[in-house]
Amino acid sequence: MRSSSGEVSGGARPPVKERPSDAASTVPKGVAQVIFQTSQWTGLIFIAGLFAGGWQFGVFGLLGTLAATVTAYLMGVAWDQVSIGLEGFCGTLTGVALALYLGANWMTAALVVGATVAGSVLTSAMGTVLKPYGLPASTGPFCVVTTVMAIGAPSFHRVWENRPDTAPPSATDPGTAMSWSDFWHGLLNGVAQVFFQDEWYVGVIFLAGLALASRFVAAVAAASSLVGLLIGWWLGAQAADIGAGLYGYNSVLTGVALAGTFIALSPVGAVYAAIGAATAAGLTAGLTNLFDVVGGHTLTWPYVLVCWVFLAAVPRYPKIRRAG
Known part of the structure; x- marks a missing residue:
């Protein structure tokens, strides 16, 4: 798993040598790192889940992961970072998100490559800026x-003309009365939406991938969703959006991040993670409204902001310790 610095937990180790046999595993590991895992087998199951959601998500997710990984390698990022997928996971999400928002076409493919190259540079820059504060x-x-x-896309006709409809489900199915179908779909879709998928069976596949790496992490992901x-539901969100998992996925990332990945496991730490997961869900609606100008694409901003705040607060809480 990633540590609080974004690297693998553990003490200082000598640089890992590049081995051709490891190169092929960097892409599935990059996909696995979206939910903080280093197992290539978990990554392969996640990839299968993306293809189950739609061929375009699998293809563009892999394209983004590969482009980000190759960029980091060519820029000379340490192989022990590249080989475990830490340079690929933002590319995975970028590829899937752009395929979802802009459609699957050659223009989007070019934008995915350009975006992941820029994202690789930004990853290094943000890592440098945040490192003194112990934030990933x-x-x-x-x-x-x-x-x-997403903000710039409407200005470019060739980018914007074939975009799919990404309005939330509540746009055509308003109402706050949550049914049993909304509940169980929302529980599984909360995991699926980590990769911007809204099919419950994709959530099952992702949970299976997590369970292969760690049954505890799979349980935390389900509980956080x-x-x-x-x-x-308690705040009165639209039931269709809850059923689509839109209030669950940032909670999933936050819960897993704070329950053993960046925060050491303990009873108090578990409560802290649950509070973080709840906060991420509450922040989702506010950020969705704030980002309405770009289609309400909240992405993983609630998770990122909550994670940074909750990790920055740790030194003031003696009963909570950072992992690693």
Whole structure:
């Protein structure tokens, strides 16, 4: 798993040598790192989940991961960072998000490559700026690059003309009365939406991938999705949006990040992670409204902001410790 610095937990180690046999595993590991895992097998299951959601998400997710990984390698980033996927996961999300928002075409493919190259540079820059504060760049570079592209896209006819409809489900199905179908779909879609998928069976695939790496992490992801769903329901969010997992995925990332990845496991730490997951869900609606000018694309901003704040607060809380 990633540590609080965005690297693998553990003490200082000598640089890892490049091995051709490891090169092929960097891409699935990059996909796995979206939810803080280093297993190539988990990454392969995540990739299968993306293709189950739609061929375009699998293809563009892989394109983004590969472009980001190759860019980092060519720029001379340490192989022990590249080989475990830490330079690829923002590219994965960028590829999937742009395919979703702009459509699957050659123009989008070119934009994915350009965006991931820029995102790789931004990853290094943000890592340098945040390192003195012990904060990870996490998905921040993806959020910045994708938000900028979403803001600019309407100005370019060839980029914008074939975009799909990405309005939230509540646009055509308003109402706050949550049904049983909304509940169980929302629970699984909260995991699927980490990769911007809204099919419950994709959430099942992602949970299976997490369970292969760690049953504890899979349980935390499911529990965090439930927290996000319940917060959305309690506050009176639109039931169709809850069912689509829109209030769960930032809670999933926050819960997993704060429950053992960046924060050491403990009873108090578990409560801290649950509070973080609930906060991310509450922040989702506000940021969605703020980003309405770019189609309400909240991305993983709630997770990033909550994660930074909650990690920055740790030194003031003696009962909570950073992992690693």
